[in-house]
Amino acid sequence: MRNSVHPTKSLLVETTVKILDTKKPHEVAVDEILETSGISKGSLYHHFTDLSELLEVAQVARYADWVDRSIALIVDIVSKSKSREDIYHGVQRMTLLTQSRDFKSFRFERARILGNSEGNERFQKSLAVEQERLTTGLTDIIREVIEKGFFNKDLDPAVVAVFIQSYTLGKIVDDVVSNPVDSKSWDKFVDHVVLTSIISQ
Structure with missing residues (x-):
């Protein structure tokens, strides 16, 4: 059984996956992910190093x-x-x-x-x-x-x-x-x- 993923972390990943439909990784900015997901910068850096x-x-x-x-x-x-x-x-x-x-x-x-x-x-x-x-x-x-x-x-x-x-x-x-x-x-x-x-x- 896979470990459950925190909803906030899951939403950040899902949002980024969607953004990558139209952008290359180097074109993606933190602010775009935060604005699209509605998640705070503090929460992002709680779940990811960077x-x-x-x-x-x-x-x-x-x-x-x-x-x-x-x-x-x-x-x-x-x-x-x-x-x-x-x-x-x-x-x-x-x-x-x-x-x-x-x-x-x-x-x-x-x-x-x-x-x-x-x-x-x-x-x-x-x-x-x-x-x-x-x-x-x-x-x-x-x-x-x-x-x-x-x-x-x-x-x-x-x-x-x-x-x-x-x-x-x-x-x-x-x-x-x-x-x-x-x-x-x-x-x-x-x-x-x-x-x-x-x-x-």
Whole structure:
């Protein structure tokens, strides 16, 4: 059971999470959080060492939400798949979704949060909990798919879990260029890699 969070602390985090919908962490000021939440500066500093800690907690909360949605997406695909073909088509749909231009902002935010944690042990430890939860969740799901005979039985589930995360996030290198690769060609290549390397034959 998780420890209960003080309502004031919870509201401060929720408010900051919402503000981060439209602003980068470095653009967020204490006064904006206080004005939006209606909470005093003294209360903020009672629950958090400084603004940086609050921003870290809010970024981890946003990352955790992304983890929840990612796991739910994979669970939905697996639960509806009764054959290798179903799994393959499910992965195709996942590729189209996660590699799309519509997901560009999600890729940037995820990379930004990971980058912001560098050199900050407190932030990195909190973020690691959520990242490990995602990798562990995906590993368990992939192990189940392997046991069903839909994925290559020689695969290491944890390696596949990290690979899937790597290619979904890695598309960001093409998001910053003025002449990105053709999206259909990219999706086709990813599907080919999945079909030949992961899906059992």
